[in-house]
Amino acid sequence: MTPIVTEAPTTQAPTLPAPSRTGGTFTVVNRPGEERKALTKKEIAADHPTWCPGCGDFSVLALYFKLIEKRRLFQEQFVSIAGIGCSSRFPYFVQAHGVHYIHGRALPFATGISLTRPDLHVFVFGGDGDAFSIGGNHFTHAARKNVKLTYVVMDNFVYGLTKKQTSPTSPLGFKSKTDMWGAMDQPINPMKQALAAGATFVARTTHSNPNHVLAMMEAAMDHDGFGFIECLSECVEFYEGAFDASNPRKGGQFVEVPKDHNVADEIAAYRLADQPFPGYFGVFYKNGRPTKNANEAKIIADQRAKVGGLKDWEILKKSFDRMK
Ligand SMILES: Cc1ncc(C[n+]2csc(CCOP(=O)(O)OP(=O)(O)O)c2C)c(N)n1
Numbered sequence: 001m002t003p004i005v006t007e008a009p010t011t012q013a014p015t016l017p018a019p020s021r022t023g024g025t026f027t028v029v030n031r032p033g034e035e036r037k038a039l040t041k042k043e044i045a046a047d048h049p050t051w052c053p054g055c056g057d058f059s060v061l062a063l064y065f066k067l068i069e070k071r072r073l074f075q076e077q078f079v080s081i082a083g084i085g086c087s088s089r090f091p092y093f094v095q096a097h098g099v100h101y102i103h104g105r106a107l108p109f110a111t112g113i114s115l116t117r118p119d120l121h122v123f124v125f126g127g128d129g130d131a132f133s134i135g136g137n138h139f140t141h142a143a144r145k146n147v148k149l150t151y152v153v154m155d156n157f158v159y160g161l162t163k164k165q166t167s168p169t170s171p172l173g174f175k176s177k178t179d180m181w182g183a184m185d186q187p188i189n190p191m192k193q194a195l196a197a198g199a200t201f202v203a204r205t206t207h208s209n210p211n212h213v214l215a216m217m218e219a220a221m222d223h224d225g226f227g228f229i230e231c232l233s234e235c236v237e238f239y240e241g242a243f244d245a246s247n248p249r250k251g252g253q254f255v256e257v258p259k260d261h262n263v264a265d266e267i268a269a270y271r272l273a274d275q276p277f278p279g280y281f282g283v284f285y286k287n288g289r290p291t292k293n294a295n296e297a298k299i300i301a302d303q304r305a306k307v308g309g310l311k312d313w314e315i316l317k318k319s320f321d322r323m324k
């Protein structure tokens with residue numbers, strides 16, 4: 001009979017600096033003595049995206065690649081998570097760790113990853129239906145809990161994947177397969193929704209302004225908390241021209257948040273969010289209240305201190321022993 005080997009393997013993995021439990025500004029951790037070149041778009045781009053030619057989502061993906069390269073993120077340091085929808089196909093197109101999860105459920109999944117893997121930067125992508133219809137409650141709760149992650153909602157004002165139903169952000173009068181005579185229900189305002197839910201970083205951008213998308217993604221990833229970005233992303237198939245009014249190349253206007261806007265002033269952020277379409281673009285709100293990650297980490301550290309440096313498995317064994 002082959003003996004069962006119970007000894008631990010003798011080869012040790014290289015010791016990495018301990019990740020910060022609370023997250024905070026994300027820093028690259030290289031293995032000692034290792035020189036690594038930033039990932040290029042070629043290295044990080046996976047399968048050919050299956051979006052329609054001209055879809056705004058291509059722009060968001062290209063800027064995500066730029067972000068990864070610029071901020072020197074490596075595959076083992078970040079994860080891309082999405083629900084269901086055209087926009088939610090996103091993780092398929094990134095050659096790194098990712099999850100294409102259940103419709104509307106990307107945020108609870110991402111919450112688990114964020115809390116258990118503080119060494120990772122967690123990016124979540126999805127559509128307006130995914131975020132505000134089926135995922136509406138999850139959005140509210142992830143925001144109020146201030147889970148450390150970056151959430152980019154690629155808002156096209158329509159359900160794209162299922163071929164043109166009214167979404168929660170479709171404007172009044174929008175004709176779709178579910179509203180043949182035009183949408184009659186008041187659309188939600190994603191910026192007001194995020195502010196009211198308690199998101200601690202709230203920004204707005206549009207696929208037609210690449211530099212701005214990149215700047216907003218960078219600011220959100222540097223934020224220690226729930227970073228929300230509404231990114232207008234045109235569905236050329238089912239809502240062509242929806243965002244022309246915000247695109248100077250199509251005769252519209254791209255107006256940035258005024259320089260004197262105080263990002264710590266929630267009421268001022270509501271005033272910006274209250275402007276009629278195309279509204280303002282930029283960071284509306286930022287607040288430094290503690291994350292769920294930090295609060296949980298403190299409870300864990302306090303409890304560990306109480307049991308006098310026992311290993312996790314020893315604490316677990318003690319708990320089980322008490323139940324006997
Ligand atoms: C539980 C569940 N309900 C409904 C669907 C069908 N469905 C798939 S994607 C989608 C809406 C997608 O719209 P959005 O989130 O705005 O993404 P887009 O395709 O516009 O990027 C719906 C209703 C589903 N896949 N799962």
Ligand code: SF4
Binds near residue numbers: 051156237238
């Ligand atoms: S249907 Fe719309 S959202 Fe979906 S890939 Fe095509 S253009 Fe993009």
Ligand SMILES: [Mg+2]
Binds near residue numbers: 128155156157160167
């Ligand atoms: Mg949509």
